[in-house]
Amino acid sequence: MKEMTLYVDHAFREKIVSELGAERLLRCFQCSTCTVNCPISEFVDWNPRLVVEKCLLGLRDVLKEEGLWLCTSCQNCYEHCPQDVRFSEVILALRRLATEEIKAGRLKVGSTKPVFDECFLEMIAKYGRQYEAGLIRMFAKRSGLGFKLLLSFKGLGIRLLKKGKVALRPKKIKHIEEIRDIFRKFGGDRGEIGGYK
Numbered sequence: 001m002k003e004m005t006l007y008v009d010h011a012f013r014e015k016i017v018s019e020l021g022a023e024r025l026l027r028c029f030q031c032s033t034c035t036v037n038c039p040i041s042e043f044v045d046w047n048p049r050l051v052v053e054k055c056l057l058g059l060r061d062v063l064k065e066e067g068l069w070l071c072t073s074c075q076n077c078y079e080h081c082p083q084d085v086r087f088s089e090v091i092l093a094l095r096r097l098a099t100e101e102i103k104a105g106r107l108k109v110g111s112t113k114p115v116f117d118e119c120f121l122e123m124i125a126k127y128g129r130q131y132e133a134g135l136i137r138m139f140a141k142r143s144g145l146g147f148k149l150l151l152s153f154k155g156l157g158i159r160l161l162k163k164g165k166v167a168l169r170p171k172k173i174k175h176i177e178e179i180r181d182i183f184r185k186f187g188g189d190r191g192e193i194g195g196y197k
């Protein structure tokens, strides 16, 4: 049988562990409790224990995991972990690292979730609240889903408009600068969000 040697990329491992939410990764003793309690691992190729192992080995491929964008943040993994690793927070840390790589053009992912998240935040930075009509237009354009996506929302959009649940025009909240200050403070070296750096 051919031997396989695995090298630990210490620099990348340290990078992950230094992220907010991923500080407890080294506590993991690979028991798989997170995996057996994860509702999505039954349906898609997603194994939280393996993801932690990849982080501990510093495997950059971990940022390509499709499940990073499918996780529902249900917190089952967080609640059941005997070592308090807080895996759901590790996912948020990995998403941030993956988003950096995507923006730098070094990583491509199949999911449109990173694009959606960015549009969502831009709307909040701009108006201090969500502006759904603008969000869906921006997302349709940036994701490349275009007109097809807009059409698929037509029926729902009209129903929501009639019930007054969505607005045709955006409205800024009062004291919008306070929201933008949050973006300035936490956008930091992650780069610009919605033009408020």
Ligand code: SF4
Binding pocket: 027, 028, 029, 030, 031, 032, 033, 034, 035, 048, 049, 052, 080, 081, 082, 083, 084, 085, 086, 087
């Ligand atoms: S439940 Fe906790 S200790 Fe067990 S494999 Fe998952 S993260 Fe590691």
Ligand code: SF4
Binding pocket: 034, 037, 038, 039, 040, 041, 048, 070, 071, 072, 073, 074, 075, 076, 077, 078, 087, 088
């Ligand atoms: S938070 Fe995500 S990874 Fe954790 S159990 Fe829920 S879906 Fe699975």
